[in-house]
Amino acid sequence: MSRELEGDLVIVGGGTAGAYLGWRMGQRGHRVYLVEKQKPGEPGSHIGIFHIDEIRFAQFDIPLPEGDELIAHHPTGKAWPPDGDEAKPVRYPFYVMEMPLFIERLQGYAARAGAEILFETEFTGLILDKGRPAGIEARAGDEKITIRAPLVVDASGVDGVVRVSLPEELGMETAPIEATDFLYVILQYWDDLAPDFPRGLNFYPFHKAFINPGYGEGVIVGIGQPEKLETASQIQEQFLEERFPGVKHRLVKKTWGRTPYRRPPFSLVADSFMVVGDAAFMTKPFSGEGVTSGFTACQIAAEIADAALHKKDLSREQLWPLNVRYFRDQGAxxxxxxxxxxxxxxxxxxxxxxxxxxxxxxxxxxxxxxxxxxxxxxxxxxxxxxxxxxxxxxxxxxxxxxxxxxxxxxxxxxxxxxxxxxxxxxxxxxxxxxxxxxxxxxxxx
Ligand SMILES: Cc1cc2nc3c(=O)[nH]c(=O)nc-3n(C[C@H](O)[C@H](O)[C@H](O)COP(=O)(O)OP(=O)(O)OC[C@H]3O[C@@H](n4cnc5c(N)ncnc54)[C@H](O)[C@@H]3O)c2cc1C
Incomplete structure (x- = not known):
């Protein structure tokens, strides 16, 4: 079985970055295909609870979370030293949210703006025309899908599946991210805790650890450490042993993930190509968070791609302002x-x-x-x-x-x-x- 589709742009990856960009490009009237290999509701489920700073909702024009998506809102947090109990206040509000529901909401906005989302559809390769991207090939079960589009966007997360398959001649860095270039993030969901156990937002920057709200009265004991998953796990155990020896708790679940911890590729564009979000290593270096820092690039990318599509010129030169605007500000x-x-x-x-x-x-x-x-x-x-x-x-x-x-x-x-x-x-x-x-x-x- 095979199917042939045609659009103005095809975005690989329907996570936070891909869904946000798809939404913005749909709103601008472009025919968007958003290709996501997971089932509806699955993206973000390996993380569960996450955080977004309050100010970013207005900045990126996203309605505030409600209902089951909203876990908590905290106007302040605490930063703890390596040793001792002299915590400092961090007066900066965060929303604590359910990631799969947030992603579904963004995908819903994208779909209502006209983007077509193909779930359970996996990118398998680029279509090239005279050496430059002219669309993608994908697989959905037994079906082979060909999507032709003058612009291909990689929003596929840490592995950057499209970027690494670009021909060298396009001038992008195409080396895959290495195992040592990640922060390995481990989340332990705990409950049945004593009332004096830290609640709210607690940052332990020396250990790259945190204790944040979980479900109900529970907490998330988390850590993000570079190099190896085993190292992150050992440091987490040491941290807990030092700070909370023998603390009574029930481990509800333990999960982990990877977030990039390296510089972005020097260019985010090539002929007919853009890369955004984790695929371009745009996470905040001090926390490993990458949802809204990815939106920064998507917001710029939407403007640049819109202008380029109207001009019918998707050359590297035409897309170049994404580099200039991103790297001179957030990137710098x-x-x-x-x-x-x-x-x-x-x-x-x-x-x-x-x-x-x-x-x-x-x-x-x-x-x-x-x-x-x-x-x-x-x-x-x-x-x-x-x-x-x-x-x-x-x-x-x-x-x-x-x-x-x-x-x-x-x-x-x-x-x-x-x-x-x-x-x-x-x-x-x-x-x-x-x-x-x-x-x-x-x-x-
Ligand atoms: C444990 C953990 C906790 C985190 N907590 C926070 C937090 O609190 N706040 C925050 O801002 N950030 C947090 N982050 C980082 C954040 O999750 C990422 O920076 C953000 O999700 C990146 O979004 P993205 O859309 O670029 O990539 P992703 O969310 O990874 O989305 C990429 C999508 O592409 C799809 N895909 C991949 N390959 C293919 C393919 N071949 N074909 C089709 N689809 C494909 C994937 O299924 C996925 O849905 C956390 C990360 C981890 C691991």
């Missing part, structure tokens, strides 16, 4: 944060305790700013305070020589990387030079 901030965090993760525990106590890392201000703006603006006052804390830490021996030097180097390198991304070239002809410099800054050459 994430690059700077990633460079900083890679070093912060190596700091000795005693150093982090000291820096936390002096508000140099993970202060209430930092966490609020980081969540809201993805960067921490340092006015002269704060810069002076930070410098004084670093110096007095070094002089008093509370901050190790290695920690001190690593921090200064990280701040310098992060600043340079962010600035480099802020100068992402308008002209694709300048891209090779820009890429060469970027590789040096990332230590890839």
């Amino acid at each position: 901030k994430f690059a700077g944060l990633m460079a900083q965090l890679l070093v912060a993760a190596e700091l000795p525990r005693a150093d982090v305790n000291y820096l936390f106590s002096r508000d140099v890392v993970f202060s209430s201000y930092d966490l609020e700013q980081m969540n809201r703006y993805f960067e921490v603006k340092m006015g002269p006052g704060r810069l002076l305070k930070t410098a004084a804390a670093l110096l007095s830490g070094r002089l008093s021996g509370k901050l190790s020589r290695e920690g001190f030097s690593a921090l200064l180097a990280a701040m310098k390198n992060a600043g340079a990387i962010q600035k480099h991304y802020e100068s992402f070239p308008d002209d694709p002809a300048d891209f090779p030079r820009w890429t060469g410099q970027a590789k040096k800054l990332w230590g890839e050459e």
Whole structure:
């Protein structure tokens, strides 16, 4: 059996990014095919409960959650040091939600805007015309489906199934993500807990751990650690042993997933091609969350793709503004944060305790700013305070020589990387030079 379809664009992946982009492109009147390999209701079910910052609903023009999709709303949270009980308030509201229902809602918006969603349909390969994408091939059970479209979008999540199958000549990075390039996120759903067990939103940035609301009176004890699932699991056990030894609880379920923890490909576009969301490694470096940071790119992509389709010009040059707009703003901030965090993760525990106590890392201000703006603006006052804390830490021996030097180097390198991304070239002809410099800054050459 086979079927042939034709549209203006085909999006591979009906998760949060694909469904959001499909919705926006449907609203603009384009014929959208959204291809999703799972059944309706399945996407997001391996995660269950997740979080979105309150301010993002207005930013991305999405109605607030209601009913079963809404688990809780928390106006504040707490950030905890590596050791001790001096938590700091994080005054930044989050919605706690059910992911499969949220995705179904977005898919519903997309379908009502005219997008056709093909569930249980798996991308199997690209159709090429004169070397550039002209659609996709997919399989639904025994049926072979051919979808022709002048624009193909990869929103297939961490494996980026379309990006990795592009011909080299299109100039995209096509290497698959490596096993060491993920944060391995483990969620333990606990209930039957004592009333004094932490409730609400609790962040343990040193351990990359969190305790967040679960179902009913329950909680989610979570962790996201790079490198390996086993490492994440061991660190979670150590963390629980240190913080909550012998705590009585009932394990309702344990689940895990992967979220990208590496820089995005240097370009998000090629002739007739765009990549967004986890497929383009757009997760927030400080938390691994990627739903709304993916929307940032989708919002830009929708504008650019709309203009390109109207012009009937889907060339790399025409799609290039997605790179410029994404990388000069959110992309630049994430690059700077990633460079900083890679070093912060190596700091000795005693150093982090000291820096936390002096508000140099993970202060209430930092966490609020980081969540809201993805960067921490340092006015002269704060810069002076930070410098004084670093110096007095070094002089008093509370901050190790290695920690001190690593921090200064990280701040310098992060600043340079962010600035480099802020100068992402308008002209694709300048891209090779820009890429060469970027590789040096990332230590890839
Ligand atoms: C345990 C865990 C907890 C998380 N918690 C949060 C959180 O609280 N807040 C937050 O913002 N982010 C969170 N994240 C990250 C977030 O889930 C992702 O960043 C986000 O879902 C990325 O959306 P996406 O649409 O790009 O990819 P996905 O949601 O992965 O969607 C990709 C879709 O493509 C489909 N697909 C894949 N291959 C094919 C193929 N060959 N053919 C057809 N379809 C295909 C998949 O079935 C999937 O539905 C969490 C991640 C994990 C693992």
